[in-house]
Amino acid sequence: MTSSAVEAPTDITAQEAELYDRQIRLWGLDAQKRLRASRILMVGAPPLTGEIAKNLVLAGIRSLTLMDDSPLSADDIDSSFIYDPSLATAATTRAEAALSALHSLNPMVEVSAKSGQPEQLTADLLANEDYDAVLAISQPVEVLQSLGRLCRSVTYDGEVNSNGAGNNSNSDSSAKQRRQVQFFAADCFGCHGYVFLDLQRHEFATELAEVPPKAGQDSSVDPKTAAVPAAGSQPVETHLIKRSADYADFESVLRTRWDPAKLGSLRRLSPALYLAFLLFEFQRANNGARAGPNDVDALKTLWRAFAESQQLPANLLDEAVLSSGLQPPSCPVLAIVGGVAAQEVIKAVSHKDDPFNNFFVFDGIQSCGSVQTLG
Amino acid sequence: AGNASLAREVASGSRVLVVGAGGIGCELLKNLVVSGFRRISIIDLDTIDVSNLNRQFLFRKEHVGQSKALVAKQSVLKYGRDADITAYHDSVLEEKYGVDFFSGFDIVLIALDNRAARNHVNRLCLAANVPLVESGSAGYLGQVTVIRKGVTACYECKEQQKQKSYPACTIRNTPSEPIHCVVWAKYLFSQLFGEADPDQDVAPDTEDPELSSSSSTTPAVANGSQANEQQSQKQTTRSWAEATGYDPSRLLKKLFADDIRYLLTMSVLWQRPGRRAPTPLTDEQLDGSGDAAPQSDGYQRDHAVWSAAQCCHVFRSAVDQLRRRYAERSSADDYLVFDKDDQAAMDFPNPKCYVCAPQPQVTLRCDPSILTVGALRDRVLKAELAMVAPDVEIEGRGVILVSSEAGETESNDPQPLARFGIGNHARLRCDDFLQRYNLLIIIAAADPADAEQRLPDGVDFQIVGDLQSVQATAEAAPAAAAPPPATSGRKRRSEAVESGPLGSGEAKKARLLDEADDDDELEIVAAPKSVDGASSQEPDIVLLD
Numbered sequence: 001m002t003s004s005a006v007e008a009p010t011d012i013t014a015q016e017a018e019l020y021d022r023q024i025r026l027w028g029l030d031a032q033k034r035l036r037a038s039r040i041l042m043v044g045a046p047p048l049t050g051e052i053a054k055n056l057v058l059a060g061i062r063s064l065t066l067m068d069d070s071p072l073s074a075d076d077i078d079s080s081f082i083y084d085p086s087l088a089t090a091a092t093t094r095a096e097a098a099l100s101a102l103h104s105l106n107p108m109v110e111v112s113a114k115s116g117q118p119e120q121l122t123a124d125l126l127a128n129e130d131y132d133a134v135l136a137i138s139q140p141v142e143v144l145q146s147l148g149r150l151c152r153s154v155t156y157d158g159e160v161n162s163n164g165a166g167n168n169s170n171s172d173s174s175a176k177q178r179r180q181v182q183f184f185a186a187d188c189f190g191c192h193g194y195v196f197l198d199l200q201r202h203e204f205a206t207e208l209a210e211v212p213p214k215a216g217q218d219s220s221v222d223p224k225t226a227a228v229p230a231a232g233s234q235p236v237e238t239h240l241i242k243r244s245a246d247y248a249d250f251e252s253v254l255r256t257r258w259d260p261a262k263l264g265s266l267r268r269l270s271p272a273l274y275l276a277f278l279l280f281e282f283q284r285a286n287n288g289a290r291a292g293p294n295d296v297d298a299l300k301t302l303w304r305a306f307a308e309s310q311q312l313p314a315n316l317l318d319e320a321v322l323s324s325g326l327q328p329p330s331c332p333v334l335a336i337v338g339g340v341a342a343q344e345v346i347k348a349v350s351h352k353d354d355p356f357n358n359f360f361v362f363d364g365i366q367s368c369g370s371v372q373t374l375g
Numbered sequence: 376a377g378n379a380s381l382a383r384e385v386a387s388g389s390r391v392l393v394v395g396a397g398g399i400g401c402e403l404l405k406n407l408v409v410s411g412f413r414r415i416s417i418i419d420l421d422t423i424d425v426s427n428l429n430r431q432f433l434f435r436k437e438h439v440g441q442s443k444a445l446v447a448k449q450s451v452l453k454y455g456r457d458a459d460i461t462a463y464h465d466s467v468l469e470e471k472y473g474v475d476f477f478s479g480f481d482i483v484l485i486a487l488d489n490r491a492a493r494n495h496v497n498r499l500c501l502a503a504n505v506p507l508v509e510s511g512s513a514g515y516l517g518q519v520t521v522i523r524k525g526v527t528a529c530y531e532c533k534e535q536q537k538q539k540s541y542p543a544c545t546i547r548n549t550p551s552e553p554i555h556c557v558v559w560a561k562y563l564f565s566q567l568f569g570e571a572d573p574d575q576d577v578a579p580d581t582e583d584p585e586l587s588s589s590s591s592t593t594p595a596v597a598n599g600s601q602a603n604e605q606q607s608q609k610q611t612t613r614s615w616a617e618a619t620g621y622d623p624s625r626l627l628k629k630l631f632a633d634d635i636r637y638l639l640t641m642s643v644l645w646q647r648p649g650r651r652a653p654t655p656l657t658d659e660q661l662d663g664s665g666d667a668a669p670q671s672d673g674y675q676r677d678h679a680v681w682s683a684a685q686c687c688h689v690f691r692s693a694v695d696q697l698r699r700r701y702a703e704r705s706s707a708d709d710y711l712v713f714d715k716d717d718q719a720a721m722d723f724p725n726p727k728c729y730v731c732a733p734q735p736q737v738t739l740r741c742d743p744s745i746l747t748v749g750a751l752r753d754r755v756l757k758a759e760l761a762m763v764a765p766d767v768e769i770e771g772r773g774v775i776l777v778s779s780e781a782g783e784t785e786s787n788d789p790q791p792l793a794r795f796g797i798g799n800h801a802r803l804r805c806d807d808f809l810q811r812y813n814l815l816i817i818i819a820a821a822d823p824a825d826a827e828q829r830l831p832d833g834v835d836f837q838i839v840g841d842l843q844s845v846q847a848t849a850e851a852a853p854a855a856a857a858p859p860p861a862t863s864g865r866k867r868r869s870e871a872v873e874s875g876p877l878g879s880g881e882a883k884k885a886r887l888l889d890e891a892d893d894d895d896e897l898e899i900v901a902a903p904k905s906v907d908g909a910s911s912q913e914p915d916i917v918l919l920d
Contacts (some may be wrong), residue, residue: 026514058429070880081409085455105432208814299643333411335402343515 002320012036013277016108020060030205031350032060038051038349039063039130041120043147045094045135048188048329050082050340052345059346063110064102065129066095067118067237079331094369118143123154126181132349133182133198135341140288141254141280144185148198182270182348185250188329189291191364192272193337194371195353196250197344203244204361247358248375255375260311270370271321278303279325281350285338293326324365333364340369385504386411394496395466395486396443400431403486408451408458416480417443418463418472458729468495473756477503485509497522497530543584549644563630567616567694568701575628579638587640621698623691631656737746740819741836742795749788750835752777759838762807769795770802770815792818797905 012020012032024032036063042049045068054062072094077083083097095241102111118139126134136147183198255275258266281302282291284299291299299322307314347355356371363369391412393403394418407414407559421443423434433450434443444466452460465472468491477483477499485507493509500507500522509524509530522529545551546559565575619625635655639645643896739755756762756777764779777796780783787795797803799820806814818838821830830837 018425020429023429054432058432060429079409081405081451081454085453104435330379330382332406335406 007318016060019108020110023059025349027346027352031352034350034352035063035346036060036104038132039065040133040135040345040349041065041067041114041126041129041131042135043135043143044139045098045369046138047076047080047082047331048186048334048338048341049094049135049137050098051334052137052186052342053102054082055106055339057106057109057111057341057344059342061109061349062108063079064125065112065114065131066098067114068095069093069114069115069117072097076329077330079334088139098265102137117205118147121150123150126154127152127179133184135184135186135345137185137187138187140290141283142288144196144250145254148183151181152200152249155179155180162164175269178274182251183184184341184343184345188274188333188337190323190325190326190329191333192275193333193362193364194273194276194328195337195344195360196253196342197247197358198249199245199247199348199355199357201244202348202351202355203242204347204354205240206217206353207238208241212371243349243354245354245357248373250375252375253359258310258312263313266312266316269372270361270368271317272325272363272365272368273359273361273370273372274303275321275325278283278306278322278362281306287304291321295326296323299326321365335364336369339364383411388414389481390414391416392477392480392483393486394483394492395419395488396433396462397427397488398422398430398485399512400443401431401447403484404433404447404451406453408454408460409455411456413456413458415458416446416463417447418465419447420464420466432781446719455604460534465789467492472499474499476504480505483507485511487511500524501529544580545581547578548638548641549584549585549650551650564697566613567621567626568697570730579634579641583641583644585644585647598655621701623694627656627690632658649711670880728764737814738817738819738839739836740829740830740839741792742753742823743792743799743801743818743820745791746836747789747791748776748784748795751792752788755816755836755838757832760805762805762814764807766806768804768806770804778808801870 010262011140012029016032016371017024020032040056040061040063042053042064046064049066052318057064070093072083072087072090072092074088076094076097077085077088082101083094084100087097093113093115099111101114102109106308118136134151136144139147180200180202182200182202185194185196187194208339221279260266262326276334282295282299285302296319300319303317303322304314340362344360347353357373359374361370361372361374377746385493386407389412391407391414393400393407393415394417396404396417400417404415404417419442423431423438423441423443423446425436427440427443428434428436431443438446442462443462444462447462448462452458467487477496483496483500483505485493485496487496488511491552496915497507497509500525504524507530508519509513510519511517520530521527532703546555550556552557553851559577566577616626632655635653638653639655644650660779739751751766752767756767757764765777766779767777768773768775775784776787776797799818799819801818803816803818804814805816823829
């Protein structure tokens with residue numbers, strides 16, 4: 001069943017209540033019910049997938065399907081905890097090697113591997129297998145583009161929107177619940193990473209305070225307390241309200257042009273953001289290949305051309321930062337980016353609280369994350 | 376490849392201590408082992424509970440009841456990394472973990488959930504001159520801080536904000552919010568079953584300063600005999616309870632009827648405007664015999680609102696269980712310890728309290744002659760209260776101070792609020808453009824001359840209220856203090872604008888991570904969200920006297 005706008009009717013069991021108690025206190029029972037009805041497809045099962053998947057499985061989604069036929073490598077095992085080390089010498093795929101650990105993290109979640117390539121996915125398949133979200137992990141930019149388009153083309157009952165563009169026309173229709181497949185993309189490069197969200201038109205609940213107009217009295221200002229006595233002494237009534245937000249599609253984001261007139265704010269952005277886009281450019285120019293430590297010179301040339309075309313100063317991205325993005329990512333960076341990605345997926349599928357809109361970058365040198373609205 | 380292999384080399388030779396094997400501890404241990412650290416010690420006094428399993432992922436159902444540190448070690452060893460891990464099922468506060476112990480490490484990582492242990496480890500690391508990485512999380516928020524003696528501030532250099540301290544008189548006489556009830560109940564638990572502590576009395580407080588502040592005679596004088604009885608009861612709550620065999624009926628009557636009646640005689644307490652006087656329970660409610668017990672199903676039970684009679688029923692059964700357990704204790708010196716994972720102890724605080732009266736209010740403490748309109752909009756409404764495009768109107772005058780339409784009120788931005796006649800008790804109606812979010816902000820002008828009202832140094836304003844409910848955004852993962860998301864809303868922006876030193880994100884980051892920079896620091900006073908004490912961080916109760 002879809003978890004988008006429909007209330008999940010089944011109550012959680014006592015066992016689930018006990019297990020999920022601490023998180024239900026945080027995001028509420030409704031959100032938990034939606035989570036537990038959510039089916040998620042992850043395209044790509046590199047180490048970053050292990051981090052994201054661990055968090056989603058622990059949160060109690062309905063099912064997680066991993067799609068990655070690439071063979072398990074020693075490097076994969078080395079930078080992750082999710083693959084079964086006993087399968088190192090077996091002829092196994094990355095997706096399959098992750099299953100047993102994921103299953104044991106939370107046996108209540110259906111975890112499976114799906115064979116095939118991302119190009120083989122169709123709107124019908126997404127609808128028939130009832131996915132609420134597709135996560136493209138460490139995928140080449142062209143795959144991101146096609147998956148992003150694919151998710152937007154899925155409508156209820158498996159119909160494909162013929163023009164393939166985003167569906168906004170029927171959003172007010174109450175007769176038909178529109179299925180939206182939420183699209184996420186994430187990757188880590190060196191000590192940096194990004195997470196991208198396209199939730200189309202996203203509706204969510206959020207808690208806000210309602211304060212009935214009453215004569216303001218600063219009550220219980222106790223002379224004995226040294227600290228401000230207000231810690232909870234004036235609780236505010238809260239209620240859930242519905243809000244909505246519009247998201248840009250991945251294509252528009254790729255076409256982002258930075259305004260050279262706003263140099264001040266551009267300088268304040270993390271260089272990791274420019275690096276992320278530079279790496280997309282590199283993939284486009286190199287048939288989807290990932291840039292590595294040997295590609296520094298090619299990247300420098302590419303960056304100069306890119307900066308020139310946008311009339312940006314070349315020193316927005318220097319060689320040191322560039323190099324820092326070419327190593328295989330370390331475990332803590334994967335954990336951070338994976339944590340952020342999972343958190344946003346949880347918000348998105350549970351329709352509770354607003355997921356960020358729309359491009360998060362983690363800069364491992366500054367140890368800082370930031371969100372931009374692009375596209 | 377140079378940096379990566381150097382990192383691995385350093386990692387494999389380093390001796391690391393992880394203090395705590397809970398939520399953060401599990402993540403840390405996993406990251407350390409996978410990153411190439413080989414000599415790791417981990418210490419935690421706790422055992423595994425089923426409610427840990429949703430995030431403390433090194434533990435499984437079959438491990439419930441076992442030591443966290445030991446199971447964490449076993450689980451990461453299965454990653455096959457050849458790590459040398461020493462696990463201590465012990466309290467880091469024990470004497471044996473002194474300076475010598477800490478000196479044996481190259482770095483210490485804190486993954487604790489309480490301040491006392493943090494202070495202790497902080498001091499030992501300073502004494503041993505070992506770098507410390509301190510971290511903590513609660514709900515959607517978290518922080519990581521590096522502490523290096525002589526280089527950075529230490530954990531105790533700056534007074535930790537949000538020290539949850541509750542004056543004795545408030546707890547005993549005039550509780551007004553759920554957290555007071557929880558504290559009261561914990562004290563009652565101690566009085567009856569726990570380690571005797573004269574500071575944790577629950578009987579009405581005749582030394583309440585509010586009583587002596589008025590010129591009228593205090594009940595202690597007017598009702599001398601009652602006061603004497605109360606005095607002697609104060610010292611002997613335990614022996615009184617023991618003498619009555621912990622009879623739940625008599626306990627209920629004393630606590631929720633007799634003591635309440637006594638409190639009511641302190642009439643001056645109930646004259647304060649906005650404070651509701653308590654109502655003693657009737658005999659019918661106390662008996663509660665006819666009423667069904669609350670639903671026993673876990674989730675429903677804890678989240679439904681119970682009637683007075685149901686509360687009494689639960690109280691009785693909790694007292695029954697606890698007195699039996701107390702009777703079975705091994706020696707006269709032994710006592711019960713309150714444990715949030717112990718169902719009988721958790722039932723003990725009544726989830727519905729009859730002495731609480733909600734007093735909703737969001738107050739902005741500031742200096743209106745300094746705080747500008749622009750700052751109100753950007754730092755208060757947008758950054759802290761997550762409004763997207765607020766409109767602010769000065770109530771009663773129909774004057775629009777801030778308009779969400781670009782260009783309309785920009786000239787107001789640099790002006791201090793006082794220029795618009797906004798002073799103490801001024802009321803500002805704030806609407807987000809979505810029209811369904813209304814917030815009344817009441818200005819409390821902090822008089823700099825008044826020591827009690829003055830804002831702490833370096834703090835421009837304080838928002839008083841339950842911020843977690845008011846905020847619409849959530850923070851990113853604990854290890855990175857990511858700023859709140861860029862505004863989502865009716866327009867998609869084509870340029871990047873939200874992050875940067877002047878953006879809301881930097882301010883939050885500054886508060887969470889930057890010890891050295893006091894400028895424009897935000898101090899938020901936030902209320903705990905849930906009634907029970909079972910949040911991820913046990914609140915530290917400090918009694919001021």
